[in-house]
Amino acid sequence: MTALLDIQGLTITAATSRGAVPLVRDVSMSLDPGEVLGIVGESGSGKTTTVRSIVGLLDPNVSVTSGSISVLGRTVSEPGREDYESIRGRHVGVIFQGTGSSLDPLMRVGKQIIEVLRRHRRQIPPAQAKQTMLETIGAMGFADPERVARSYPHELSGGMRQRVSIALAMVTRPELLIADECTSALDVTTQKSVIALLSSLVSENDMGMIFVTHDLMLAQELCDRICVMRRGQVVELGTTEQVMESPREDYTKALLEAIPSW
């Protein structure tokens, strides 16, 4: 069985006025369908840079200088070669941080979803596109998909907007989902429901998901495996049980100790 995602020896460097600065060093990890991998670390640990590189959303002065990334057996990135067009949106969906600022404020939400759908299924007839769009919104737990589809982003609450963002990622039925700190800006209750939604989506659709967070507790709830990153390198990688109960590295131990126990 091909791994859904395979990252080998990834090194990402930024070209700054002070010379080349490595952001991510020799990072390796893989993901199979149906798995949820959590990437945990502080800000600056390189976790966001790593997942951004999977879809090629790095800043212009930042590039992959060694190693490789492959999705569904296809190489999408290695030094000197990039092929993101084939996976963006279709095989990989990304959910961003924030409360829905990944939505165009001037366009109705349903229209934005249809736009993404049509990009990947060009021949789809309008009626079916609308149907699929409504079904996707419904699958996000909305009771009235029609009303949501007609709404503008500012007419929805923060939690609702994040669900819409998830719908935008899910509408093309990607095999891999990347959730980049997508619950950080939400209040605890909304956070819980979004996580529950993600969890059910992953199991129902046999998808793989990478869940990036700085919150170890959240990772524990949701993830099968956890990868701990620090200063651009992987310091711990194993099943959730392993990492939480018998961590190898001091850093991980320190993180665990920092969690308030009730």
Next chain:
Amino acid sequence: MIKTIVIRLLLGIATLFLAVTVAFIVAHGSGNPAAELLGASATPERVAQLQHELGLDRPLYVQYFDFIGGLLRGDLGTSLRYNQPNLELIMQRIPATFELTAVALAIAVVVGIPLGTLAAVKESTWIDRVTSAVALFGQSVPVFWLGMMLILIFAVQLGWLPAGQRNGPLSVVLPAVALSTLPMAQIARLTRSSMAETLGEQFIVAGRARGLSRASIILRHGLRNSSIPVLTIFGLQIGALLSGAVTVEYVFAWPGLGTLATQAIEGRDFTLAQAVVVVGVFVFVIVNLIIDVLYAVIDPRIRRTRA
């Protein structure tokens, strides 16, 4: 949304009111229009007689009420030089000026927005620098001089385009190009900075992640989101555009409002001058009202609340 429009309408009327009052004070209420009309050789008695004929010896507030009353009735006074109602004279000339400014604005938009967009997308490349240079030029050049140079090159030397007068569709090209330089410069600059800001927003990056092409993101999401500041400046610059039109019309002998205004100078026709100012202000207010409505059309958030 209706509420927003009504408020804007009231504010527009208040501005209109103040501006036409200024027009009145300037043309009617200051200096000695009758003396100007007759020239330096006129005797004081002749001046006083003309003042009386024109009603200029009445108290200022009486004249003012007359003026406002006339405006409300659509009466902008009578031209002293042509002995015709000013409104009539103006209405005859408006189509020409409208044609000129409309074409000029069209050029400014068709060139300025793509240029500004390209400059924002390809920041710090040669396109960006060229756009900056073009914008700088547009804000530094005397528009009427540019018109003259265009005549020299394209009409006199090359003989490609007519040098003036309003006959035939090609005759609007040179004057419109000249007039378009300043608005084009501003539109390009503003589109560039506004678009650059918009392109940094998260929903643009998210669009890329979802597989949308750069072009469709810019066209479907970028343009709309960056258009508000451009519209604002656009509205504010109508006054400058009309001023530019006056000089350009003069250079190209274009039979519009501008040439009418310059003719008012020669005859010291202060009622006509006053009427033209009123019309100019009116156009400004109307255009800005339209823009206010456009804001609400473009940005649904504005339809809800208005600070």
Next chain:
Amino acid sequence: MTAVVDSMPRAGFVRGRGAVIGFGAPLVLLLIVAILAPLLPLPDPNLQDLGASLLAPGSPGHALGTDQLGRDILSRLVYGARLSLLIGAIGMLLGAIIGTVLGLLAGYYRGIVDIIVSWLIDAQLAIPFVLLAIALITSNGRSLIVLLLVLALFSWAQYARVIRGETLALRSRPFVLALRAGGVPGYRILLRHLLPNQAGTVLVLATLQMGAVMLAESALSFLGLGVVSPDISWGAMLSEGKDQLVYAWWIAALPGLAILITVLLVNLLGDALRSVLDPRKRRY
């Protein structure tokens, strides 16, 4: 013909102190030449010589040619610089003073003062300045005072808007609140604290407006509403050149070029000053 000053960052050319000197030096040179004009070996700019009329540039004795009355163009350009620069400067200063004062008052005292000033700003923007000039001239006749008045009216609103905004923002800063709590009178706070704080902004605005005012003066003089014979300004020269365009292009081309280059330099200087004085707006 307004140079609208927006505070958004833009890509530009050279930045920094070097640019300020680079663009400022030629302008200072121009200024010196203009001031020293009577001392330079130039023919009388108003001296007519009908036998030598319409000579092209490069003709013996007339480096830049002559106009239809035989007057030397180079000399007229140099003398024309004096009024063009002077009127531009005074018009700009008047606008700056009025605009800054009103902007400060509106931003600081707010309330009815702000409402009135904002209303005036809106009204001023609504009136095309050329049309206003025409109205003024028809009733007051043409004079230097009328010209300066029009130019001041033309430019003050730009200052007022920006200064008002900045004053509004500054007035609720801790240091201002402390001063007010301490009983310092308003006018003092404005003069001693708020105005110096915004000196940089005013300077940048003034430089950029200088170009706009020069363009406005040239338009007015071109239409016969500003400087007229025997006074010389570049704009007035343009109106003389208009009718000679086909056979004596230099009469119109050269003064316009002078305006273009000068305003270009002034605008570049303004941009460079902006980058030096306001670190927030620096891009490179």
